[in-house]
Structure formats: C-alpha cells, structure tokens
Amino acid sequence: MLKLANIHHIAIIASDYQASKKFYCDILGFTLLSEVYREARQSWKADLAINGLYQIELFSFVAPPARVSQPEACGLRHLAFSVEDINEAIASLTAAGVVCEPVRIDPYTGKKFTFFADPDHLPLELYEIA
Incomplete structure (x- = not known):
C-alpha cells in the first residue's frame, strides 16, 4: 500500500x-x-x-473553461475548512459580502456546517470542530 x-x-x-x-x-x-x-x-x-x-x-x-459545479457534478465536490466557531466565521464572511447557506447539522457527527462560494462559484464549506 x-x-x-x-x-x-x-x-x-x-x-x-x-x-x-x-x-x-x-x-x-x-x-x-x-x-x-x-x-x-x-x-x-x-x-x-x-x-x-x-x-x-x-x-x-x-x-479557462467553466467547470460545472451544480447540480452535483462528478469530480471534486467541495473544499472544506474547519473553524472553531461557525457563527463567528459566518458573521465575518457576511460582513465581507459573502453569502452563506443556512447552517446544517451533520447527522453523523452532530457538528454544524455551511456552504458558500468563491468568486468562481467553487463550493466551499465551513465545518465547526468545537
């Protein structure tokens, strides 16, 4: 291996x-x-x-050619970043004009997460680790 x-x-x-x-x-x-x-x-x-x-x-x-991101296209789905406080991170992004999806709860871990996009609509995720 x-x-x-x-x-x-x-x-x-x-x-x-x-x-x-x-x-x-x-x-x-x-x-x-x-x-x-x-x-x-x-x-x-x-x-x-x-x-x-x-x-x-x-x-x-x-x-560069556009990459299909939605609906769920085959390939890399998203890039996730861990944060200690998701509400604080969302507030920071919102203040900078970045739109975040509503917070969800991971049904397997119970942790909070949300999605947002970069300037090219690359799907990005915040995942609370606290």
Whole structure:
C-alpha cells in the first residue's frame, strides 16, 4: 500500500486571479507565501497558506473553461475548512459580502456546517470542530 504523508496542496484556477487572490487572502485569511508570473503560460501562480501551512496553489490561465459545479457534478465536490466557531466565521464572511447557506447539522457527527462560494462559484464549506 502507498504510504501518503499528507495532502500537499489543492490547485485552484481562477477566472479573475486578482479577485480570487483578494478573496482567499483578505476574506478567508490565507497568507501569500509566494507569487510568480509564468510568462510562457501567461499565468500567475500563488502559493497560499493557512497558519503557516502551504495549502492552496492559485493559478490564472488565459480563458479557462467553466467547470460545472451544480447540480452535483462528478469530480471534486467541495473544499472544506474547519473553524472553531461557525457563527463567528459566518458573521465575518457576511460582513465581507459573502453569502452563506443556512447552517446544517451533520447527522453523523452532530457538528454544524455551511456552504458558500468563491468568486468562481467553487463550493466551499465551513465545518465547526468545537
């Protein structure tokens, strides 16, 4: 069996790189570790971290095709972030103009969760761990 150590990163392609960089850094609180323009691809690449841990590669590409997100399309369903206080996190997102779905309760764990979207409508989840 393959012995994986961890998930290294998640790659996200943005239709508007600057808007997505602002969303992930200024609204969600990621730290920009590095950023480079790749001339041959006419593409930006940013490495983003949560609490010092590299988590997301954010890319721009010229005219990327839209990805089907709804209804439940085959493939990656959503990206979930853990939070200690879901109500506090929702209030922060709401203050930044981000719309969250009503809070639900996970029927298996009893934990609270909600969904929201990034600027390209990538489905994101907040999952309360407290």
